[in-house]
Amino acid sequence: MAECDAEWEYSKENIQPLRQGRSVSALHQALCQQQEGNHTALNLKKQEFESELRLYDGDDPLDVWVRYIKWAKQTYPQGGKESNISVLLERAVMRFTAEQKYHNDVRYVELWIQFAESSSDPMDVFRYMQAQGIGTMQAVFYIAWSEEHEKRGNMKMADSVFQDGVKCGAEPSDKLHAFHRALQARVCRQMMTSMTEQHRNDDDEDDEEPQRASLAELKAKGKKKATVPINRVKASVGYARGLQFKQPLGPKQNSRLMIFDENKAESEPQEPRFEVWTAPPAARAKENQQKVEKWSNVKLPLKSRSGLSVAVPPPKPSFQPFVEEDDQPPAVTPCKINPAVNSVLSARKPSRLEQTPLKKLQEKQMQTLEDGESREQSMYCRDLLYSGATEFCFEELRAQRYLQTHTIHNLKTPHTSTHCLHTNTDK
Amino acid sequence: MSLFGTNTGFGSGGTGVFGSTTTDSHNPMKDVEVTSPPDDSISCLAFSPPTMPGNFLIGGSWANDVRCWEVQDNGQTVPKAQQMHTGPVLDVCWSDDGSKVFTASCDKTAKMWDLNSNQAIQIAQHEGPIRTIHWIKAPNYSCIMTGSWDKTLKFWDTRSPNPMMSLQMPERCYCADVVYPMAVVATAERGLIVYQLENQPSEFRRIESPLKHQHRCVAIFKDKQSKPTGFALGSIEGRVAIHYINPPNPAKDNFTFKCHRSNGTNTATPQDIYAVNAISFHPVHGTLATVGSDGRFSFWDKDARTKLKTSEQLDQPITACCFNHNGNIFAYASSYDWSKGHEYYNPQKKNYIFLRNAAEELKPRNKKW
Numbered sequence: 151m152a153e154c155d156a157e158w159e160y161s162k163e164n165i166q167p168l169r170q171g172r173s174v175s176a177l178h179q180a181l182c183q184q185q186e187g188n189h190t191a192l193n194l195k196k197q198e199f200e201s202e203l204r205l206y207d208g209d210d211p212l213d214v215w216v217r218y219i220k221w222a223k224q225t226y227p228q229g230g231k232e233s234n235i236s237v238l239l240e241r242a243v244m245r246f247t248a249e250q251k252y253h254n255d256v257r258y259v260e261l262w263i264q265f266a267e268s269s270s271d272p273m274d275v276f277r278y279m280q281a282q283g284i285g286t287m288q289a290v291f292y293i294a295w296s297e298e299h300e301k302r303g304n305m306k307m308a309d310s311v312f313q314d315g316v317k318c319g320a321e322p323s324d325k326l327h328a329f330h331r332a333l334q335a336r337v338c339r340q341m342m343t344s345m346t347e348q349h350r351n352d353d354d355e356d357d358e359e360p361q362r363a364s365l366a367e368l369k370a371k372g373k374k375k376a377t378v379p380i381n382r383v384k385a386s387v388g389y390a391r392g393l394q395f396k397q398p399l400g401p402k403q404n405s406r407l408m409i410f411d412e413n414k415a416e417s418e419p420q421e422p423r424f425e426v427w428t429a430p431p432a433a434r435a436k437e438n439q440q441k442v443e444k445w446s447n448v449k450l451p452l453k454s455r456s457g458l459s460v461a462v463p464p465p466k467p468s469f470q471p472f473v474e475e476d477d478q479p480p481a482v483t484p485c486k487i488n489p490a491v492n493s494v495l496s497a498r499k500p501s502r503l504e505q506t507p508l509k510k511l512q513e514k515q516m517q518t519l520e521d522g523e524s525r526e527q528s529m530y531c532r533d534l535l536y537s538g539a540t541e542f543c544f545e546e547l548r549a550q551r552y553l554q555t556h557t558i559h560n561l562k563t564p565h566t567s568t569h570c571l572h573t574n575t576d577k
Numbered sequence: 578m579s580l581f582g583t584n585t586g587f588g589s590g591g592t593g594v595f596g597s598t599t600t601d602s603h604n605p606m607k608d609v610e611v612t613s614p615p616d617d618s619i620s621c622l623a624f625s626p627p628t629m630p631g632n633f634l635i636g637g638s639w640a641n642d643v644r645c646w647e648v649q650d651n652g653q654t655v656p657k658a659q660q661m662h663t664g665p666v667l668d669v670c671w672s673d674d675g676s677k678v679f680t681a682s683c684d685k686t687a688k689m690w691d692l693n694s695n696q697a698i699q700i701a702q703h704e705g706p707i708r709t710i711h712w713i714k715a716p717n718y719s720c721i722m723t724g725s726w727d728k729t730l731k732f733w734d735t736r737s738p739n740p741m742m743s744l745q746m747p748e749r750c751y752c753a754d755v756v757y758p759m760a761v762v763a764t765a766e767r768g769l770i771v772y773q774l775e776n777q778p779s780e781f782r783r784i785e786s787p788l789k790h791q792h793r794c795v796a797i798f799k800d801k802q803s804k805p806t807g808f809a810l811g812s813i814e815g816r817v818a819i820h821y822i823n824p825p826n827p828a829k830d831n832f833t834f835k836c837h838r839s840n841g842t843n844t845a846t847p848q849d850i851y852a853v854n855a856i857s858f859h860p861v862h863g864t865l866a867t868v869g870s871d872g873r874f875s876f877w878d879k880d881a882r883t884k885l886k887t888s889e890q891l892d893q894p895i896t897a898c899c900f901n902h903n904g905n906i907f908a909y910a911s912s913y914d915w916s917k918g919h920e921y922y923n924p925q926k927k928n929y930i931f932l933r934n935a936a937e938e939l940k941p942r943n944k945k946w
Contacts, residue, residue, distance in 0.1 A: 193727070530851070534918050541765055541766065544852070544916055545620075545915070546749075547918065547919075548639070551919055552683065
C-alpha cells in the first residue's frame with residue numbers, strides 16, 4: 151500500500167483534483183499506463199465508448215456520455231488534450247440542450263457546471279443556463295453559481311443567487327439552505343473584520359489591503375483631509391487584483407468618477423436580462439484550432455493581406471459561412487474586445503447572433519429546412535460521424551454495426567436469453 | 578463489338594449483358610454490367626497489372642468476399658474465383674507480376690491470394706481493421722504496406738509473420754496510395770502524411786490538409802516523366818484538392834475544386850453536398866475520375882482545370898472505381914456507401930459493377946501529354 155501511495159506522489163502536481171476525490175487504484179493504474187505508453191488498451195476502451203455513443207438506441211443517451219466523461223477523468227488525471235475531456239464536455243452539453251427532459255436532470259446539470267468551470271467565462275455559461283431553464287430546479291446549479299460570484303468577491307450577487315434558488319424551489323432544498331447559511335456566515339465574518347479595521351485610527355497602507363479591494367472609502371492619512379493623489383492606489387489595488395470588473399478607479403473626491411461600491415451594486419442584476427441568450431458562450435480559446443469554414447466565394451486580394459486594419463472583409467460577409475451544427479461562434483466574438491478599437495468586429499457581432507450554431511442545431515432537430523440561412527446541405531449523417539470526441543468515417547460506422555450484430559449472432563445460443571445480450575456491460 | 582479498341586461505340590446490351598430498360602435508373606449510362614456482382618456493398622476494385630495478359634478485375638465487398646472476373650475483349654465478364662474473409666473486405670491490390678492478389682479486411686488480417694492455385698494465406702495482422710493495402714516494388718525490396726485503424730502503418734514481407742517495419746501515425750488511416758517511391762496516407766482528423774520508399778520506407782513530410790473536411794480518398798498522380806509528383810485528395814463534402822509535393826509556385830499550382838454537388842448554378846435552393854468516395858487517375862492521359870455519394874462519376878482534367886464529363890445520376894452511391902492498365906476500361910461500383918447510416922441500408926437492393934469505355938472520354942482538353 152505504501153508503494154502505491156508513493157507512485158502518485160511523484161506526479162502529484164500533474165493531477166487535477168476532482169471534487170469527489172480520486173480512487174487511488176484508478177489513479178495508480180492510470181499513471182502506470184501512461185508511463186508504459188500502453189496506449190492500445192486505452193484506445194480500445196475509448197473506441198468502445200465512441201461506438202457505444204453512436205450505436206446506442208435506448209432511452210437514456212446521457213448515461214453513455216456521463217460514463218465516458220467519468221472514465222476519461224479517472225484515466226487521464228492530468229486532463230489535457232489527450233483526454234479530450236473539454237471536447238467531450240462541450241459536445242455532451244450541446245447535444246442535449248434541446249432535450250427538455252434533461253434540463254433538470256442532476257447529471258446533466260453537473261456536466262454543465264463542469265463545462266462552466268473549465269470555460270473562459272463561467273458567468274456567461276451560468277446566465278445562459280438560467281435563461282434556458284437548465285438546472286433551475288437543481289440546488290447544485292445555484293451553489294456553483296454563487297460560488298463563482300463569491301470567488302470574485304461579489305457577495306451581494308452570491309446571496310441573491312441563493313435567494314433565486316429558494317424562490318424557484320430548487321431541490322434538494324435543505325442542501326441549498328445549508329450552503330446559503332454558510333455563505334451568509336462568511337459574509338458576516340468579512341463584514342465584521344472590515345468594520346473593526348475601519349474604526350482603527352492608525353492607517354497602514356498594507357494592512358488596509360483587503361479593505362481597499364472592496365473599494366470602500368479611502369481613509370485620509372493623518373490630519374490632512376485633502377485629495378490624495380491616486381496613482382499608487384490604482385497600481386496597488388485595482389490591477390493587482392486583476393478583477394474583470396468595469397468599475398473605474400479614482401479618488402473619491404473626484405466628482406467625475408464614481409467609485410464602484412459592491413455593497414451598493416444595483417446594476418449587476420440588470421445586466422443579463424437584456425436579451426435571451428441564444429448562444430452558449432465558447433468554452434475555450436479556439437484560436438489555435440482551425441475552424442471548418444467555407445471560403446470559396448470570397449477571395450481576399452493578395453496585396454491587402456499585409457494590412458491588418460484597413461483592407462479587411464466587409465462587416466457583413468457577402469458569403470454565407472458554412473457552420474457545422476456543433477460549431478461555436480468564432481473566437482473573436484466572445485473575447486472582450488473594445489468595439490471602439492475595431493469597428494469591423496463589432497459590426498459582425500449582431501449578424502452572428504441571428505444564425506448561431508445552437509439555433510441551427512435546434513432547427514435541424516425540428517427538421518425544418520432553413521431557407522436562405524444555409525446555402526448548402528450535407529447529404530450524409532453528420533451527427534453520427536461527429537457525435538463523439540473524435541470523428542468516424544462511414545466505414546467505421548458500418549464496421550461497428552457489423553461487429554455488434556456479429557458478436558450478438560455469435561453469442562446467441564439456444565439456452566441464453568436474448569435480453570441480456572443486448573445490454574452493454576457497465577464498466 | 579469490341580469494347581476495347583479504337584472504336585468508340587459499343588452496342589447497348591451487347592453479348593452477356595442484361596437487356597437494358599430505358600426507365601431503369603440503376604444503369605442510366607447504359608454501361609456493361611459485370612455478371613454475378615457481390616451481394617453487399619463493394620468497397621474496392623482493382624484491375625490486373627500490364628504484366629498479365631488480358632484484363633482481370635478484383636472486387637472486395639462488405640459480404641466478406643473478394644471476387645475475380647475476367648473481362649474479355651467483347652465486353653463479356655466471366656466470374657473466375659472467389660475468396661472469403663471473416664470480416665468485410667476494405668481494400669484489395671495486385672502484386673506487380675499479376676500472380677497474387679492481396680486483400681485487407683475488418684477482421685484485422687490481410688491475405689495473399691495466389692490466383693494460380695486459388696489458395697489464400699494470411700500475411701498480416703493488425704490490432705484494428707485494416708483499411709488500405711498496397712504492394713510496393715522497390716529495386717532492393719518488395720513488400721506489402723497495410724494501413725489500419727489502429728493508427729499504424731505496417732510493412733510486410735509476405736514470408737514472415739512479423740512486420741518488417743511499423744510506423745506510428747497520429748490517427749487512424751482512412752485512405753492511402755502508393756506510386757514508388759512515394760506513398761501518401763490520409764488519416765482521421767484531417768491528417769496527411771507523405772512517405773518516401775527508397776531504401777526503406779520513412780516518413781517524408783506531414784502536410785497541413787488543403788481541405789476543411791474529413792478525408793475520404795487519395796490518389797497519386799505522375800508528371801510527364803512518369804514520376805509521382807503530387808496527389809488528389811477527396812473529402813466528405815464534395816471537394817477535391819490537387820496538391821503537388823514540390824511545386825514551383827505552391828499558391829498557384831495547388832488548388833481545390835468542388836464536385837459531386839447538386840444545383841450547380843441554382844442558388845435559390847440549398848446545394849446538396851455529397852462525399853467523394855474514390856479518385857482514380859487515367860494511366861495514360863493523366864486525367865482523373867471521381868465518384869461520389871450522389872451516384873455520379875465525373876472526369877476532370879487537372880492541368881486544364883476543367884471538367885470533362887459528368888455522368889447521369891445512378892439510383893445508388895458509387896463506392897469504388899478504377900481504370901485498367903491501359904486506360905481503356907473504367908470500372909465503377911454502384912452500392913450503398915453508408916453515407917446516411919444504418920437507416921438507409923436496404924440489404925435487398927442489388928449492387929452493380931459497371932464497365933465503360935474510357936479511351937476517348939478522358940482525353941485531356943489541351944494536349945499536354
